[in-house]
Amino acid sequence: MILDLLFPNRCIHCNRIIEGDLLICNLCFDQIHFTHFDYFEENPLKEKCKLLFPVQNTYALMHFEKENISRKIIHELKYRNREKVGKVIGEWVNERLDFRDNKPDILASVPLHPKKLKERNYNQLHLFTETLSQFHHIPFDHTLIKRNEYSKAQALQDKKNRLENQNLFSITKDTSGKHILLIDDVFTTGNTLTTIAWELLNQDNKISILVMAMDT
Template identity: 70%
Template sequence: MILDLLFPNRCVGCNRIIEADILVCGLCYSHINFTHYDYFNNNPVKEKCNLLFPTENAYALMQFEEESLSRKVIHELKYKSREKTGKILAEWVTERLDFKDLKPDLLASVPLHPKKLRKRGYNQLHLFTETLSQFYKIPFDHNLIKRNHNTRAQALKDKKHRIESSNIFSLSQPVSGKHILIIDDVFTTGNTVSSIAWEILNADSNKVSILVIAVDL
């Protein structure tokens, strides 16, 4: 209670004091550019993914635009030590995405390199993924995908330098006959999810779908 008085929770958008368990005030929330994509049909993320690898379905919660509130929200999650933002963002997803009777078999979040994980103190996708797992009753595995190399965040790179690298990821164990939903924060070129997707697809009879918090196309 004392900490709440000394350090009240403030809206990411306008900095006004808000309730402790929310991220933005009502007015700023109305200004967020949600995508309203159809997970089961063509949308810009799925179309881009299909140019890189066979994709079952794809979804992005928000548009990741220059100087936008969605960009501020992502940066709060990744760089401002606000891990609980992941739970709020996952709840925004559950309000919009219905898997119906075609739920994936497993949720797999994009990992951080151990060096970056130690520096940040948490993986920004873990609480997000766990909240989705609990709501949709789909198991998750944070350790299925292993990051072999420490690379600079895609969102911080100049677009001219966002190039595909090989052998960045590998699987920690064999998977077969699974439909895996790969979860990432920001979709830019698609190189990250593509690298992971091919590791999964090169195994026996697997399928992949994509869910990202924001898309920057």
């Protein structure tokens, strides 16, 4: 109680004091640029993915534009040691995404290299994935995908270096014949998801994609 008075929870965008379990105030929440994509229909994310690998369904919660609120939210999650932001974003997805009678078999998130995991102390996608799993009753597997090499962010690499990262990820177990929902934070170039998707497709799986935000 005393700590709440001394260090009240504040909106990450406008700095207003808000309830302790919230991330953003109602006024700023209304400014978030949600995509309103339909998971089962054609959408801009699906169009981009189809150019890179065979994909079943796709969903992005927010647009990831320069200086917008979604960028602040994800930066809080990844770089400000606020792992619980992943749960909040997961709850927003749960309010908007209905798998109906076509649920994937497994939820699998993009892994961090052990060195990066040690630096950050958590994978920013794990709590998000677990929140989706609990709500939709779909199992998750945090160990299905392994990152083999420590490397800088894909978005910072030039094309030549990205092409050299063909063995960046590996699949740790046989998942043949499964429909796997591959989860990441932001879709930018699609290189990371493409590398993982082809590893899973080579095991005769079907792939769908879910991201917190899509870079426009």
